[in-house]
Every structure is written in structure tokens, then in C-alpha cells.
Amino acid sequence: MKSIFKQYDVRGVYGQELTKKDAYMIGYYFVKKTNISKCKVSIDCRLSSKDLAKYMILGLKSAGCDVIYMGLNSTPVFYYSLFCDDLKTGIQITASHNPAEDNGFKFVFEGNSFDYESGLKKLEVDVHDDLYNALVKFDSMVKEYEDMDYESFILNKTIQKNYLEDYVDFMSKFLDKIIDDASILALKKLNIGVDFSSGMSSVALKKIFEKKGLVFDYYNDVLDGRFPNHLPEPPKAHDFLLDLEDEYDFFFAFDGDGDRIGVFDSKKELVLNDYIIALMIDYFSKEHKHFVCDLRASKVIFDIADKRGVKVDKLRVGRSFYQRHLTSFNCFFGAELSGHTFFKEFFNLDNPDMALFYLLKLIVLNINDLPNMFLKYKIYYKIPEMNFSVENPDSKLAELKRNYISNLDSEMDGLSFKFSDCWFNLRKSNTENKIRLNIEGKDKASVERYLEKIKVFLG
Numbered sequence: 001m002k003s004i005f006k007q008y009d010v011r012g013v014y015g016q017e018l019t020k021k022d023a024y025m026i027g028y029y030f031v032k033k034t035n036i037s038k039c040k041v042s043i044d045c046r047l048s049s050k051d052l053a054k055y056m057i058l059g060l061k062s063a064g065c066d067v068i069y070m071g072l073n074s075t076p077v078f079y080y081s082l083f084c085d086d087l088k089t090g091i092q093i094t095a096s097h098n099p100a101e102d103n104g105f106k107f108v109f110e111g112n113s114f115d116y117e118s119g120l121k122k123l124e125v126d127v128h129d130d131l132y133n134a135l136v137k138f139d140s141m142v143k144e145y146e147d148m149d150y151e152s153f154i155l156n157k158t159i160q161k162n163y164l165e166d167y168v169d170f171m172s173k174f175l176d177k178i179i180d181d182a183s184i185l186a187l188k189k190l191n192i193g194v195d196f197s198s199g200m201s202s203v204a205l206k207k208i209f210e211k212k213g214l215v216f217d218y219y220n221d222v223l224d225g226r227f228p229n230h231l232p233e234p235p236k237a238h239d240f241l242l243d244l245e246d247e248y249d250f251f252f253a254f255d256g257d258g259d260r261i262g263v264f265d266s267k268k269e270l271v272l273n274d275y276i277i278a279l280m281i282d283y284f285s286k287e288h289k290h291f292v293c294d295l296r297a298s299k300v301i302f303d304i305a306d307k308r309g310v311k312v313d314k315l316r317v318g319r320s321f322y323q324r325h326l327t328s329f330n331c332f333f334g335a336e337l338s339g340h341t342f343f344k345e346f347f348n349l350d351n352p353d354m355a356l357f358y359l360l361k362l363i364v365l366n367i368n369d370l371p372n373m374f375l376k377y378k379i380y381y382k383i384p385e386m387n388f389s390v391e392n393p394d395s396k397l398a399e400l401k402r403n404y405i406s407n408l409d410s411e412m413d414g415l416s417f418k419f420s421d422c423w424f425n426l427r428k429s430n431t432e433n434k435i436r437l438n439i440e441g442k443d444k445a446s447v448e449r450y451l452e453k454i455k456v457f458l459g
Contacts, residue, residue, distance in 0.1 A: 005124040007430045008115045011095050011104030014048035020055040027059025028134045029126040034109055040090030042070040042078040044200050044257045046225040048103045049093045050150045058141045069158035074200035074258030076351045081163040083347045094257040097233035100226050113320030168207045175357050183364040193217040193251040197232040198224040201258035234262025234339055241268050260339035261352035271374050274298035277335045278377040285310045288332035292325050296425040296438040300379045316413030323348050381447050382440040388458045390435050393428035421446040
């Protein structure tokens with residue numbers, strides 16, 4: 001059975017791979033591992049989040065930790081709560097963009113990501129070994145609290161604190177700082193749609209937009225942990241958007257827990273995140289000189305860096321890597337191709353709400369030439385990420401490395417190969433038996449030639 005402990009978090013199908021017992025045990029040993037006396041707990045709107053929260057809280061308390069319960073929040077609101085007071089340790093219960101039947105836990109310890117390299121691996125061992133016989137305590141907790149309704153449980157077992165209004169105030173002030181009243185008027189003349197994917201982003205963003213008098217067309221803005229209209233992942237909003245009769249200058253989509261954003265243009269086509277990163281670094285380079293982005297990103301980003309005289313570091317996928325890199329090297333902005341965008345202005349963490357505000361500012365700055373806003377960065381030919389189901393990803397990647405060792409450019413995250421007319425990265429999925437391909441070249445013919453070879457090789 002595959003482990004629920006992943007590289008960056010805990011995740012699995014609720015009731016099968018991830019159970020109430022797991023929640024209890026993980027909460028219990030998170031305290032034993034970190035020696036914390038207080039911990040914040042926040043949840044998303046998935047149908048299983050309250051069940052998991054109840055037993056996570058019981059595990060935390062059984063190990064001697066008080067719990068500050070925050071209720072329903074997007075991941076950015078959860079992150080904000082950790083940096084607006086002295087308690088910088090917490091757990092967000094979410095499975096992000098995964099299907100409705102999944103759930104999981106994101107951990108932050110003393111303001112830093114708690115992942116497989118920084119403690120999650122040891123936590124997995126502790127849960128498995130159960131040196132403190134926590135399972136015995138779990139059995140008694142089930143008998144005592146199984147039938148207690150959730151609201152009564154929260155009132156009796158936790159301290160409740162809501163950070164939503166504080167976050168709305170913080171982000172509203174940030175929006176005021178970067179977008180003036182004239183820009184607000186310009187935005188009101190455009191047709192802009194926002195798809196919240198039935199997830200958490202709507203709760204804060206609608207309040208912020210209302211404060212500024214911005215009125216956009218909202219879709220899937222009612223919380224529904226079943227995600228009935230499409231999977232809570234930005235690219236999955238595409239078919240939903242195609243079915244809409246309305247035409248938009250821009251259409252934005254968020255994922256389930258509100259930590260990723262996707263952008264669609266006036267033709268209802270998904271804008272590759274490479275070009276969003278390029279646009280932002282091009283703009284930010286006027287005042288800032290150091291950035292970091294996904295090593296699989298388009299070559300145009302690094303061309304821009306050379307042209308503007310700024311530095312863009314290449315980095316592997318993972319929230320913890322970006323947080324550490326931005327902190328260590330004082331980078332202003334960082335981004336992954338998945339839609340995670342990291343800002344120095346947001347504690348070096350990812351915040352798609354902030355990314356949206358900057359995009360709105362850039363839309364105003366390019367309002368007289370919106371069709372060219374992203375088109376000017378499409379210098380090379382690139383296709384969206386492709387996924388290949390492979391029985392043994394490690395074996396396939398090892399064979400590929402042997403065959404093309406002279407063209408191997410990097411092993412930082414999977415394998416990156418560089419040829420004169422094409423370059424690509426192949427990395428295995430952290431959660432499935434899949435290999436993910438990102439490929440770009442000087443022209444369409446070059447990409448298609450190498451793509452065909454890769455398809456044959458991967459079967």
C-alpha cells in the first residue's frame with residue numbers, strides 16, 4: 001500500500017488510505033516530534049475535513065498540545081495567521097487540487113515548511129513505530145468522542161480564533177498599494193470572470209473585491225467539498241469555461257484550497273504559467289534584481305533575465321524549497337509551473353491572491369494591447385505538461401539517462417536534457433506511477449520530433 005506521507009505533505013483517499021486513526025496518530029506524534037505546546041488547525045471545505053480535524057485535534061491534545069482552531073480557510077489565510085502573531089506552527093487540513101474523495105495535511109513548524117526532508121519522514125517512522133502506544137489512547141478517544149457533534153467538540157476542546165478579517169484587511173491594503181483608483185475604473189470596463197472551483201478562495205477574495213468596488217463574474221463561488229462542476233484544479237476549469245456563453249477579456253481559476261491560480265485569455269485558452277512568470281519578472285525587474293523559478297520553465301524567462309540584467313535561479317518543485325530559497329537569497333518573487341507563486345511580500349510563501357492583484361495591475365498597464373500581453377513571450381514553441389503512465393518510472397528514467405548521458409543538463413528535479421533545437425525535463429510524480437514531461441524547442445517541428453521519440457521510449 002502506498003504511503004500517505006508525501007514529499008511535501010500527507011495525502012490520501014479518505015477512509016481508505018487516510019483514516020481518523022491516521023489523523024490522531026499524526027497529530028500525537030507531531031507534538032512528540034516538535035515539542036510544541038500550541039498549534040493552529042485550519043480546514044478546507046472537503047466533506048471529510050471535519051472528521052479528520054476532530055481526530056487530529058484529539059491527537060494533538062492527547063500529547064499535551066493546546067489547539068487554536070481557525071475554522072474554514074484558504075491556505076493563504078492559514079499562512080497569514082502564522083505570521084501575524086507569535087504562534088507560527090499549524091496544520092492545514094486539505095488535499096489542495098486533488099479529487100473530492102482525497103484529503104490530507106500541510107504542516108508549518110515555527111514559520112517553516114515541515115516536509116519530508118525537514119521532519120515529515122521521521123514523523124512517518126514515529127507513527128509506524130508508535131513507541132508511546134498512542135493507538136491505545138485512540139481507541140478510548142473514539143468511544144468518548146465519536147458521537148459528539150462537531151460544533152460542541154470544537155467549543156469544548158479548542159480555543160477558537162478567526163483570522164479571516166485580518167487577512168482581508170492585510171490584502172486590501174496591499175491592493176490599495178499597487179492599484180490606484182484610475183486602475184480600478186479601467187478594470188471595471190473589462191469583462192473578467194473568476195472561477196473559485198467551489199473551493200476556499202471565494203471567502204476572502206469576494207470581500208476584498210467588494211471593498212474596492214470591483215465587480216467580476218463569479219463562478220463556483222459557493223463552498224462545496226464535492227466540487228460538483230469540475231475538479232478543483234485551475235486547468236480543469238477549461239471545459240467549464242468553454243461551455244459558458246459569456247466572453248471574457250480574462251478568466252481566472254483557483255484550486256480547492258486556494259493556493260494556485262490559472263489564467264485563461266480572451267480565446268478561452270489556458271495561458272501557460274511560463275508566460276505569466278515571464279510577464280511578472282519582466283515587470284518586477286525594473287526594481288528588483290533576484291528571482292527564482294521552476295527549472296522546467298521556458299527559456300524565454302532566462303532570456304529576459306539576461307536582457308534586464310537580473311538573476312533568475314532555477315529550482316526544483318516544492319513549497320519548502322521556494323520558501324527557503326527566497327529567504328536565503330532575498331529573492332523578491334518565485335514561481336512554479338503548477339501555478340504556485342511566491343512573494344517576499346507574503347513571508348516568502350505562495351499566495352495566488354497576491355498574484356491575481358499583480359496580474360490585474362499588469363492588465364491595466366497593457367490595456368491598449370491586451371492580445372500581445374502574453375503573446376510577446378511566446379518566442380519558443382512549448383506545449384502543456386504531459387503525463388505518461390509508466391509501470392516503473394525509476395527504471396525508465398535510469399535507462400533514458402544512460403541513452404542520452406551526453407545531453408544531460410541537470411538532475412536537480414528529474415532529468416533535464418538539452419539539445420541544440422530542443423530541451424525537455426522528465427520527472428516522476430510524487431503520488432502516482434507517472435512521468436511528467438515538460439518540453440520546449442526552437443520551433444514546432446523540433447518539439448514534435450523529440451516528443452515522438454519520447455512517446456515511443458515510454459511506451
